[in-house]
Amino acid sequence: MGSELEKPNEPPSCKIKVYDGYIDIINILNEIKEKIYLYNTEISKKSYYLKPVHKVYKTKADKKKIIYEYYGRYWWKRINKKFIYSGIAKPKFLPNPPENPLEGLSIVREGNDVILDCSLYEKFKWIFKDRKVERTW
Helix, strand or coil: CHHHHHCCCCCCCCEEEECCHHHHHHHHHHHHHHHHHHHHHHHHHHCEEEEEEEEEEEECCCCCEEEEEEEEEEEEEEECCEEEEEECCCCCCCCCCCCCCCCCCEEEEECCEEEEEHHHHHHHHHHHCCCCEEEEC
16 A cells, blocks of 8 residues: 555646657567568468557548557458458467567657657657657646
8 A cells, every 4th residue: 555655646648748759669660570571471371460550540620630559469350352350369279479569559649759648658668768758738
């Protein structure tokens, strides 16, 4: 109980903006891209595909585009030349995928800047070593 009092509680709306942070994310994706490509080549024989990032595009009323990105393991199955979302749980008969150091990261992207929850920033700040950071509420 005493240890809980020592931890600062961030408000639920606490966000961190990392200037040019997307550049660092892309660098990590480029490092693991080849392993994921080889893995997808192997599992494609069973009509499956692993996607390491899911992107959602939204346009605000002022025509500004916002991109939400979720990093993890997203499984797709190919059926009749179409990919159907299968879920985040790996099908048991497939081999284990390569490690994804970005797994669990969720960001809002504005150009090369990224916005993320304070709690996620604490977990992934190693990615954004020398970047300017600003706390927003």
